[in-house]
Amino acid sequence: xxxxxxxxxxxxxxxxxxxxxxxxxxxxxxxxxxxxxxxxxxxxxxxxxxxxxxxxxxxxxxxxxxxxxxxxxxxxxxxxxxxxxxxxxxxxxxxxxxxxxxxxxxxxxxxxxxxxxxxxxxxxxxxxxxxxxxxxxxxxxxxxxxxxxxxxxxxxxxxxxxxxxxxxxxxxxxxxxxxxxxxxxxxxxxxxxxxxxxxxxxxxxxxxxxxxxxxxx
Numbered sequence: 001x002x003x004x005x006x007x008x009x010x011x012x013x014x015x016x017x018x019x020x021x022x023x024x025x026x027x028x029x030x031x032x033x034x035x036x037x038x039x040x041x042x043x044x045x046x047x048x049x050x051x052x053x054x055x056x057x058x059x060x061x062x063x064x065x066x067x068x069x070x071x072x073x074x075x076x077x078x079x080x081x082x083x084x085x086x087x088x089x090x091x092x093x094x095x096x097x098x099x100x101x102x103x104x105x106x107x108x109x110x111x112x113x114x115x116x117x118x119x120x121x122x123x124x125x126x127x128x129x130x131x132x133x134x135x136x137x138x139x140x141x142x143x144x145x146x147x148x149x150x151x152x153x154x155x156x157x158x159x160x161x162x163x164x165x166x167x168x169x170x171x172x173x174x175x176x177x178x179x180x181x182x183x184x185x186x187x188x189x190x191x192x193x194x195x196x197x198x199x200x201x202x203x204x205x206x207x208x209x210x211x212x213x214x215x216x217x
Contacts, residue, residue: 002208004080006073008087010040011178015131015168015195019202023084023129026206031079035076039097042069046100053108062119064108068157070101077105082125083157088168089142094149096196102149109156117153123158124208125217129202131165139166159217163205165198187216 005024009016017038024034042118045068052058052065062065064074075084085101087094094102111117128149146162153160169191174184209217 001027001030001082003027003032003084003206003210004076004084005032005034005036005042006077006087006098006101007036007038008085008095008101009131010095011169012038015165016088016129017049019129019131019163019165019198020033020084022088022188022202023127023198023206023209024210027082027210028206030201030207032082032206032210037073037076039073039101042073043066044100047103047107054112062108064104068111070104073101074105076107078122080124081122082127084127084129084206084209085127086131089130089134089145092142093145096128102152105186106152106156108162118156120156120158125159125161125212125214126157127161127205127209128153128155128165129163129165129166133168133170135167139164142200149169158214161217163202165195167194169195 003024005020007020011017017060020036028034045066048066048200050065052060053063054101055061064071071087071133085098087098099142128146130141130142130146144165150160150162167190169187174182174187
């Protein structure tokens with residue numbers, strides 16, 4: 001069992017990365033081979049609309065023809081048994097790096113037929129972890145993002161689910177920044193009491209995905 005997690009945050013040791021690592025710990029507890037990839041370490045672009053992945057009998061049919069740092073990542077995703085994506089919410093959406101990955105990860109495998117048929121031969125569960133500064137109520141405003149990504153990922157790969165971590169702690173010392181909008185003590189309290197629960201949920205998610213057959217999810 002190979003589980004690949006992809007961090008769409010510029011931070012390697014904060015909320016999104018912490019949760020992804022917990023997912024991988026959970027998967028490893030079930031014997032999975034795990035790998036964490038940081039998108040901000042890579043140089044690549046989003047889809048350039050060349051349509052080589054759609055060209056009949058073309059050498060790149062069903063796969064992205066671009067050759068950059070994302071090429072190896074797409075290859076790892078193709079071979080993986082489970083894929084876990086993670087991104088903070090910036091300006092009411094996922095990060096640009098994660099969006100560019102999704103463009104190339106999904107579009108290469110979707111046919112332009114009436115059903116938008118999937119060319120993915122090895123179906124696999126995909127989980128998407130979202131971290132955000134807003135509270136649970138405000139997080140509902142982004143529901144269309146979670147559902148849209150779930151719909152595309154499920155259609156192409158066979159299964160998808162979303163995981164939300166809300167009202168996150170953005171930095172350790174709020175006094176250094178212009179943050180009068182927030183109650184720094186409440187933020188610290190939530191990070192101490194609630195974020196560990198999110199980590200436990202992430203661990204459980206990784207264990208579940210590693211031990212459960214796709215058809216049983």
